[in-house]
Amino acid sequence: MATRTFAKAPSTAPLMLKAALPAIPGVGSLPGVKHASGGAPDLVLQRPGVATDADHLERYREVCGFGRAESLPVTYPHMAAFGLHMALMTDTAFPFAPMGLVHLRNAITQHRPIAPDETFDVTVQAADLRPHPKGRLIDLITDVTVQDEIVWNEVTTLFARGRGGSAETSPAPLEGLEAPSSVVHWKLAGNLGRRYGAVSGDRNPIHLYPLTAKAFGFPTNIAHGMWTKAHALAALANRLPDSYRVDVEFKKPILLPSTVVFGSREAGGVIDLGVVGARKPDTHMVGRVTPLA
Template sequence: MTTKSFDKAPSTLPLMLRAALPAVPGVGSLPGVKHTSRDVPDLVLERGGVVTDPEHLQRYLEVCGFGHADAVPATYPHMSAFALHLALMTDTSFPFAPMGLVHLRNRITQHRPVTPDDVLDVSVRADDLRPHPKGRLIDLLTTVTAGGDVVWEEVTTLFSRGSGSGAETSAAPLEGVDAPSGVVHWRLGGDLGRRYGAVSGDRNPIHLHPLTAKAFGFPRNIAHGMWTKARCLAALQNRLPDAHVVDVEFKKPILLPSTVVFGYETDGDAIRFGVKAQKKSATHLVGRVTSL
């Protein structure tokens, strides 16, 4: 296993440009651009000594709807991992071109609350390249430690569309789980993708403007999946245990601007939640919180 270490977060803008190159006619087949591997890359990316910038944290809380708390939101450590995710996906040893991937599922395991004073070490690798009826799946695994102890983990499941390679080798975490109905309406502005992208560094063109989204087949720009997950956890902020697992599956993209409906139900120690369209009741996200 090859390990690549970073003293600071890689700059996401050059990585975004590199991510787009495989889609450019005549460029995508060039050496150093084309993704030729068909296996999980033998590569670990890591960054040590990550500290929380209070100003950045405040901007994140505001754009995602969190109130003040002693610990950072369960979704916030994803901010320190995103640039490493992008660096891994743009490496030509990664089996898929990044711009064609769909963020299908996300699981966060918070072993204990992460505080703004924690000094974190972040590690990212890929795993479990597997079949899907409409293509293939691969996971990005993120591990965050503080003082040598694992405090936070994430599984980011990515879908690459193509000829179906068979049924999934194991059941999806939320298979058979439906999003509950709700009454809380969120009115999302057309600039949401730009505002969240400025905080997260995820400036994928599909999130920024209608014109750039149309170039990738969307009628309008769409909300970030990780913003939607964060906004749901903000709505549940006072109900979350200190140690928990949050699974979500992203169903239908949220076109911006739009109004969506949030709902949740409790089932023992678990909380089931979801986001639906206001008019057609199409499900955008379904999720579940379980205690550790």
């Protein structure tokens, strides 16, 4: 297993450009651009000694709806991992070109809260390339450690459309879960993708402007899935334990601007949640919070 170490977060702007190159006719097959067709790359990316910038944390809390607290928002370590995700996906050893991949599922396990003044290490690797009825799936595994203790873990499941026909090797974690009914409305502005992109570094064109999103087949720009997950957990902040796992599945993109409805229900300490359209009740996201024993 090869290891690549980053002293600071990779700059996402050039990586976004690199991610777009394979989609350009005649360029995607060139050496240094064409992606391998094998399995998950035998590569680990790591960034040690990550410190939280107080101003960035405040901007993240503001755009996602988190209040001030003595610990980082549960989704915040994803910010430290995103550049590593991009570096891994744009490596030609990765089996898919990044543009066109769909962020299908996301699971975060918080083993304990992380204080804003704690320094942590981040490692990222790809694993479990597997079939899907409409293509293939692959996971990006992220571990956050403090003095060799794993305090946070994330599994980002990406879907690559293509020849499928084979059932998944294991059931989808949230299979059959319906979004809880509710009357809590979120009114999302057209510039939400640009605001979250400025904080997260995820400036994928599908999130920024109607024109750039249309170039990739969307009628207008769409909200980031990780913003939706973060905003849902911000709404539940006072009901969450210190240690838990939160799984979500992204069902359908949220077109911007729009109004959606957020709902949740709790039973036995487990919280189910969901986001649906306000005018047309399409399910955009379902999720489940499970306390750790």
